[in-house]
Amino acid sequence: MENVISPRSGTSFTLKKGQYLKVIDPQGEQVSDIYCFNQSNKSEFLSSGRTLDYNEGIHFGKGSLLYSNQSNIMLEIVEDTVESHDFLLTPCSKDTFKHFYPDETPVPGCHGNLVSALSPYDIPEHFIGTTFNIFMNVKLDENGKISVLPPTSKAGDFTIFKAHMDLIVGLTACSAGESNNFSYKPINYVISDQN
């Protein structure tokens, strides 16, 4: 079953060890932020810093492993038609909207949407750190300056993750203009036992 996350919103679900999560960009140029927790210990969560360290790089694609703050593998990318993702930046939030889009009415952003979506699992807001930003196209120039460019994902592109432990997962359709070429689209996802 293909589930739909409406534009500028988020959802949550559990994923069993060994299950697959396919995240699809149905229209193209749309970012989706993912964050996850060990289902049996919510103090263990996705860690950008640990993952960058073990990955020895900031680029991710098929075969990449995403680690927890306790150095355990949470997710493995097993298929990927995009291979352009970001794991440097925090999810957009009311605060980042005020900073980057001072003329717009602030929306909850992926951070706020993750807080709401994960509330049934009693996840405290401050446990939600730097998300893995699927399809987000972040470039660094030779001086280390960050640019956020339109995603390279086309309609129907996808990334498939395999769970390496029982997880609570939060997933969004990103709300930030710059990240999505200034048009807000849905994100689809499929959970399955077989890839």
Next chain:
Amino acid sequence: MENVISPRSGTSFTLKKGQYLKVIDPQGEQVSDIYCFNQSNKSEFLSSGRTLDYNEGIHFGKGSLLYSNQSNIMLEIVEDTVESHDFLLTPCSKDTFKHFYPDETPVPGCHGNLVSALSPYDIPEHFIGTTFNIFMNVKLDENGKISVLPPTSKAGDFTIFKAHMDLIVGLTACSAGESNNFSYKPINYVISDQN
């Protein structure tokens, strides 16, 4: 008063809003990891992702602002003779030692030393995220691969931070071989009301 952090160890202290923290590399080529918490709300802590976002880059020096997970400024770099620091990687830990130095007996690393040093303030281990790694020389190549090079800091080099809120601070003399050109040296620091 110049305080000394012994090689491969850590300490903690409070810093009042407006106070200055001078972190000195007394012998050269030595990294020091810093992490901090809002003294009146320990759920507010240093955030790599938020800081990279607002800094719009991964390089830091005089004038750089370090943000919390709640988008508030925690520290400002007001003087800096090195301007080569890292804010991508988690502090070294027993787990990262096992991964990167499988032939060495694992030591607590900066993560373990921060856990111990911050325990008098009842900081849970999982609140300690990606540290700001002072003097750590991390390079990214055009493919996004990470290299950890010897620090460019010479004996007597320093970075001065100004506190923008009342803080609990953890500070280390880093334990990881690669980060310190494979020699473990002390870190000195001075807290003062005037710069």
